Amino acid sequence: MKERVILHSDLNNFFASVETVLNPALKGKPLIVCGDPKERRGIVLAKNEEAKKCGIKTAETVASAVKKCPQVVKVAPHHHEYKKYSLLVRAIYERFTDVVEELSIDECSLDMTASTRLFGSGEEIAEKIRQTVKEELGLTVSIGVSFNKTTAKLASEFKKPDAVSVVRREDYEAIVYPLPVSDMLYVGKSTAETLGRYGLRTIGDVAKADESTMIKLLGKRGRQLWLCARGEENEPVRRADEKEEIKSIGNSMTLPRDVCSREEIERWLYALSESVAARLRDADVGKANTVHIVVKNPRLEEITCQKKVSPTTHCPDIARAAYDLFCAHYPLGAPVRMIGVTVSGFDHHIEQMSMLDLVDGEKQGYEKRERAEKAVENIRGKYGYASLQRGIVMTDEQVNGLDIRGKKD
Secondary structure, eight states, X not given: OOOOOEEEEEETTHHHHHHHHXXXXXXXXXXXXXXXXXXXXXXXXXXXXXXXXXXXXXXSBHHHHHHHOTTOEEEOOOHHHHHHHXXXXXXXXXXXXXXXXXXXXXEEEEEOTTTHHHHOOHHHHHHHHHHHHHHHHSOOEEEEEESSHHHHHHHHTTSOSSEEEEOOGGGHHHHHTTSBGGXXXXXXXXXXXXXXXXXXXXXXXHHHSOHHHHHHHHTHHHHHHHHHHTTOOOOOOOOGGGSOOOOEEEEEEEEEEEEOOHHHHHHHHHHHHHHHHHHHHHHTOOOEEEEEEEEXXXXXXXEEEXXXXXXXXXXXHHHHHHHHHHHHHSOTTOOEEEEEEEEEEEOTTOOOOOHHHHHSOHHHHHHHHHHHHHHHHHHHHHHOGGGSOOHHHHTOTTTTTOOOSOOOO
């Protein structure tokens, strides 16, 4: 059987790089893309190489970044531009293969096994992609080339920015086994510490361990890590139409300040439910029959709960269920830092008609509300989210007009 040729592409400092393409005057200056500190979104979302050299890290506070580099340029995010450039880069990938799996807005796996007949070796294809992205879009990409997805991902980290790295099967043990176990995909600090307590500090240590030991330490995930360490992971690259079925749709946010008022929480739940309902309709998975909420207090302690509801796609139905859950499970008057709403249990447009539908017009009432929801969606699509607001959120200046849904993908 022919050895697979898998590429992992990782756009370098993607958000910051797009900002530099949009405004070339920023080139060469330390730059961070960040949220507004006044709205408690003041964290570094992305940084360029110059900011990185100053010690600035993604997810640290803007205040901390400015202390490290007082001259750093702060730029607000432009997510619609990032999506646009992500699609342009993907179009370049698709000149070489139609087997492209989007892992995130700036990372993709590509199966080039069949493409080598037309375009050369995996390394040659990666170089062509790297050069094309740079010449046509002004962005740089680091690409790993190997025989499976996890090793290609690992290889993409070897040289940054703007580089191609290759790990062939015959070189796998010599290159990969000495690396620290923390370099493996899905191995965070806690997992690395657990493995370290048992003397498993390198990828080679994990590869040489007994499978039963790994399962005992980490359960099913332990076996997966063991296979990855040995280079035996064989998950296919999945096209967009082969992605796993959507199981849930949700949205959450850190509030601009700690909130204690249930009335104010209700308004935020409506705003979030508005977003969830719109995305639910866009996903075309039918109605949802379960609503979940997650709430965090200022100490970041988390409460999650859920309840069944009559199948729906409507914002008011979702919001009422979310508020009922909040009142039932969160202490009265306790401050809230973060809140989220999720729906699940989709019927995929398979409905069972009840006698009530025939007797009291309940079905007709639902369809009438459905038309109203779609009309609201159409108006917002044409004139912007803030052009039409529910009365319940109009009394809160922080909720009113906030495009909590963001741009459509």
